[in-house]
Amino acid sequence: MEYIGHLLEDNNVHARLGCGAGHFYRALEGQDMSGLDVVLWQIVPGFDEISFSWMGGNTDSVFFHYGMTKLATSLGHIDPRKRGRTFCEIFGAYGWAEGLKLMKWLTDHMLVRGVNHFVPHAFSQKEFPDWDCPPHFYARGRNPQFRYYNLLNSYTNRLCHLFSDGQHVATAAVLYHAEAEWSGEYMLFQEPVKQLMQNQIDCDVVPADVLLTSAAPDGELTIHKEQYRCLIIPYAEALPIELVVKLTELAASGLPIVFIDALPTRVSQSVPYSQEIEQLAAQSNISVVPLVKLADTLREWGMFELATTDWQPYLRTYQYRHDQLETVMLFNEHPTGVLETSISLPGEGVWMRYDAFGNTLDLVGEGDNFVLDLRLSAYESAILLRIPAGNEASLPIRNGKARPASGAASRLVEPTEWQVSLATADKYPTFEHWGALTSLRNMSARDLLPRFSGTIKYECQIQDEAMSGPLWLDLGKVYETAEVWVNGQKAGVKLCAPYVWDISEYWKLGTNVLTIEVTNTLVKDQQDWFSKFVQQEPSGLLGPVKLIGPSVK
Incomplete structure (x- = not known):
């Protein structure tokens, strides 16, 4: 049996008392994995720097996107007890507006920051609809995307396997700002982390407690299995005197230490400190760099991997x-x-x-x-x-190309009409014919099917008397899960863009039958409280649908 869990980190309370635990790293020290929870639209594609109104007030979007996950994965990397493991409770309380497309984006957001265990939220045994923090995966057979959910789980498990029991590679360590916040004017740790991540320089966030027992043999900071080529200190008016002394020692060992904007001017305690501050400033490996120049400075020093x-x-x-x-x-x-x-x-x-x-x-x-x-x-x-x-x-x-070459020839698929059929989750795969479209439209438009949740099937015939060799089908914009058949043969499923399939083996000269099933989320039918914080997306196939290949004319 192992002990895992997470804290309340929202909007920087991880370093404060009240609703927070006071110190993220100390609070999770006794657990067997590092952990975090992402809920309630804390993380939203495109809102990485823009604050928005949320049930907790206004978000610190920089923290949620650049800081929260990095806190957890850094602890997983540097604490021997965690054995490189960080888990995330994920998907809960986003409402039915969250489908597999957003779930995949959130999963990748976590994986690319180092999360390698996931606790999806959640199945519910209550009668449908259960208003407690949807989406719920099965939803008593009412979730139209549930039949594809295993694809996301398999994807996640394979990548978690790749990112486990090995060695994370990062260029920099960034000081956790808690003691600086308690002592005077300070900079949140996520500000330098954002600068690094936007320039493809990876880092871990390291607390003072861990730095005090670290060493820098050969000029690299070594913590557990991690090695960092430099240490970055967010602006701090004051730092604990023992940390100031340790930073001086690390710099003297050859470790480059970058202070953002300025050196500290005093220490946190009521003790004499002028000598310690002067010794720190005198070190040749100490630099002061403006925040906006941080990434450029590290690249000039050759401190990057990609x-x-x-x-x-x-x-x-x-x-x-x-x-x-x-x-x-x-x-x-x-x-x-x-x-x-x-x-x-x-x-x-x-x-x-x-x-x-x-x-x-x-x-x-x-x-x-x-x-x-x-x-x-x-x-x-x-x-x-x-x-x-x-x-x-x-x-x-x-053998062969997995995707079309950039700039390959293409042709629009423009049938005289698309035959459209519908199936709700409880009726699938039994469809009812709805009608025909002469052009692709948002099926959730007010004059079409604004409250329909389920699967929309599009069928058409395409004549081809010339194509040969590799051929791809590109559906353009889709909302949101798409499954394709060509001449009755299944080409595959896509949860998100790019909605592109290699259909070379299914295509033939003459008449080809194209069948596309597009499945949206339950939010059109179940307009829950959690979904009101996000703009709903369209439904169906919007295109443009194209054939791509060297012989396309």
Whole structure:
């Protein structure tokens, strides 16, 4: 039996008494895993810096997006008792507006910060509807997306396995600000963390208690299994005198220490301190850097692992190492935008891309510091694996391209009409014909089906007398889970963008029958209290639907 749990961290109360525990790290010290809970729209795509009204008042969105999860995973990394494990209670109290698309985004948000155990919230045995913190996965057979929920669980389990029992790789340690907040003017730890994450420089947040027992052999800070090339101190008017002395010692050992905006001017206690402050300031490895220059300064010093050709503030990265296996996760956290850049990957060997939904591998390239041309749709992640050259021969690497090349020829799918049928969760897979559409529309529009929750089936025929070779189907915008059949053969399921399938093996010359099932969430039918904090998305297939391939005309 093991002891796990989480605290109330909301809006920085983790370092305060009252509704908070006073100190995040001390409060979780006795547990066997580090932990956190994400509920009540604390984390929302696109609101990483914008405060919004919430049942707890106005959010500190920078904390929720850049700080909260990092607190938990940092403790998992640095505390031997945790054995590298951080769990997250997730999905609860977002309301029925939360579907599998957002669940996948939240899962990736956690994985790319180091969470490797999940406690999904929740199944309910009460009669439907149960208004206690939906969504509920099965919902007495009323949740139309439940039949796809196992796909997200399998994806999550595979990646948690990859990110367990190995070594996290991070460039920097950032001081937890609690003692500074108790002592005077201070900067919240999430401010430098945000600057680092927006520039693909990973870090852990380290409390003073742990720093006091740390060492810096060979100029690198060593805490448990973690090694950091520098230490960052958020602005603090005052710090405990014993910490000031320890920072002086670490700097003298060769560790670069960056103070944001200014050095401390005094200590937390009512004791003489001028000598200790002067000795700290005299160290050659001590630097004072403005917050906005932090990431640029570290890159000038060569303190980074991954490098992009341009600034990508929504690209999140996580690097994890096993014996003869390097794993890099890249996640586009932008709510709508496509991310395109080139990224230099560390080390030498063969790089592969792992599809954790399909459990498949595709060859990416090889060499020393291989440069990858990266394109990620909103909500999309890439899992890259590096192995020593020659080891790939024993792996089931697929032949051919997993996705269409950038700039490949395309053709719009514009049938005379789409035949549309409907099925609620309790009736699926029995559909009732609804009618025909001559163009794709939001099916939740007021003049169509504003209160329908379930599956919308689209069917059409496409004539083709010329195509050959690789062929992909791109559905464009979909709300939200999509399943595709081509000529009666199942092509697969997508929970989020990109809604693209390789349909080469199913396509034929002549008449092709395309069937698309799109399943929305229960929020149209069940307008619960928790969903009122978010703008509802459309329903159905919005397109444009395209065929993509070298022979497309």
